[in-house]
Amino acid sequence: MLVIACYDVSTETREGRRRLRRVAKACEAVGQRVQKSVFECRVNGRQFEELERQLLGIIDDRTDCLRFYRLTEPVELHVKEHGNFRAVDFDGPLVI
Numbered sequence: 001m002l003v004i005a006c007y008d009v010s011t012e013t014r015e016g017r018r019r020l021r022r023v024a025k026a027c028e029a030v031g032q033r034v035q036k037s038v039f040e041c042r043v044n045g046r047q048f049e050e051l052e053r054q055l056l057g058i059i060d061d062r063t064d065c066l067r068f069y070r071l072t073e074p075v076e077l078h079v080k081e082h083g084n085f086r087a088v089d090f091d092g093p094l095v096i
Contacts, residue, residue: 001042001043001044001045001048001070001071001073002041002042002070002071002079003031003040003041003042003043003048003051003068003069003070003071004038004039004040004041004068004069004071005027005031005038005039005041005051005055005066005067006037006038006067006068006069007023007027007037007055007059007064007065007066007067008037008064008065009023009037009059009063010060010063010064015060016060016063016064019058019059019060019064022058023055023058023059023066024037026051026054026055027039027041027055030043030047030051031043048068048070052068
């Protein structure tokens with residue numbers, strides 16, 4: 001499944017900046033950054049639950065915000081891209 005993970009972490013304190021780095025690192029491990037605080041993650045159900053649990057353990061729910069959007073298949077009907085960024089096609093051929 002394709003999951004969009006979005007977050008807004010308060011960076012007014014040193015702890016907040018540390019949380020921001022930890023959230024980004026966790027998202028980078030399973031997805032690709034498409035905007036500064038937005039990641040596209042191709043995961044199965046277990047991976048999604050693990051990511052959600054990990055991020056909930058990092059954020060401070062009093063000051064931070066975390067949102068997930070699960071896109072249904074076919075994804076091509078639900079995602080439109082504009083501008084100079086193009087997402088990696090994980091289902092396409094790998095060219096080295």
